[in-house]
Amino acid sequence: KNQVEQSPQSLIILEGKNCTLQCNYTVSPFSNLRWYKQDTGRGPVSLTIMTFSENTKSNGRYTATLDADTKQSSLHITASQLSDSASYICVVSGIYNTDKLIFGTGTRLQVFP
Amino acid sequence: EAQVTQNPRYLITVTGKKLTVTCSQNMNHEYMSWYRQDPGLGLRQIYYSMNVEVTDKGDVPEGYKVSRKEKRNFPLILESPSPNQTSLYFCASSSDGFRSYNEQFFGPGTRLTVL
Numbered sequence: 213k214n215q216v217e218q219s220p221q222s223l224i225i226l227e228g229k230n231c232t233l234q235c236n237y238t239v240s241p242f243s244n245l246r247w248y249k250q251d252t253g254r255g256p257v258s259l260t261i262m263t264f265s266e267n268t269k270s271n272g273r274y275t276a277t278l279d280a281d282t283k284q285s286s287l288h289i290t291a292s293q294l295s296d297s298a299s300y301i302c303v304v305s306g307i308y309n310t311d312k313l314i315f316g317t318g319t320r321l322q323v324f325p
Numbered sequence: 326e327a328q329v330t331q332n333p334r335y336l337i338t339v340t341g342k343k344l345t346v347t348c349s350q351n352m353n354h355e356y357m358s359w360y361r362q363d364p365g366l367g368l369r370q371i372y373y374s375m376n377v378e379v380t381d382k383g384d385v386p387e388g389y390k391v392s393r394k395e396k397r398n399f400p401l402i403l404e405s406p407s408p409n410q411t412s413l414y415f416c417a418s419s420s421d422g423f424r425s426y427n428e429q430f431f432g433p434g435t436r437l438t439v440l
Contacts, residue, residue: 246429249331253413253430253434253436254433254434255415255417255432255433256368256415256431257431258428258429258430261428275355301367301368312370312373312383312384313370313429315367315368315369317365317366317367317369318367
């Protein structure tokens with residue numbers, strides 16, 4: 213069964229610190245992997261999109277990495293800000309069923325001053 | 326401004342009373358989709374549409390209907406809502422499916438409560 217698992221479920225850090233969120237998936241064969249940021253009560257917003265041939269992609273202070281061999285991805289946030297408090301969702305698309313996305317349940321990040 | 330809009334944003338209704346949640350996008354996107362989001366379960370796809378008059382079931386289609394008569398609109402219809410359909414609903418669109426770098430844009434969400 214195609215699955216996407218994220219860890220940790222929740223994370224609390226202090227402003228200015230770095231953090232890394234993990235995503236493991238079983239989708240195979242794999243097409244692309246996305247990271248979204250979702251503020252409470254709002255729709256998800258795309259941060260990065262990577263295909264199987266890419267192993268890193270940055271968007272400002274957000275850097276996503278991908279290891280297609282081990283089926284793992286991480287999202288690294290540098291110098292966190294209060295506005296980074298949100299849920300971060302990992303989403304995977306397979307080659308054969310590219311009309312559907314498989315969503316992880318997200319990591320809830322809270323950044324405190 | 327490129328956007329996906331949903332209406333209403335909040336809705337409280339009673340069991341069995343038919344309702345429609347509208348979704349509209351102004352980006353000329355071919356692909357549109359509806360999701361529901363429940364605590365601990367993440368986003369789950371209800372229905373999607375690859376183009377006008379082309380719709381297909383997602384992972385949790387029971388109790389829902391959709392239509393795609395125009396490219397920009399993709400309404401979600403609950404013919405006889407039940408309490409287990411209480412959820413946060415999102416509409417999304419993209420230029421086509423998810424084969425490569427096509428970014429998916431989400432609406433602001435509709436919080437539905439069925440009593």
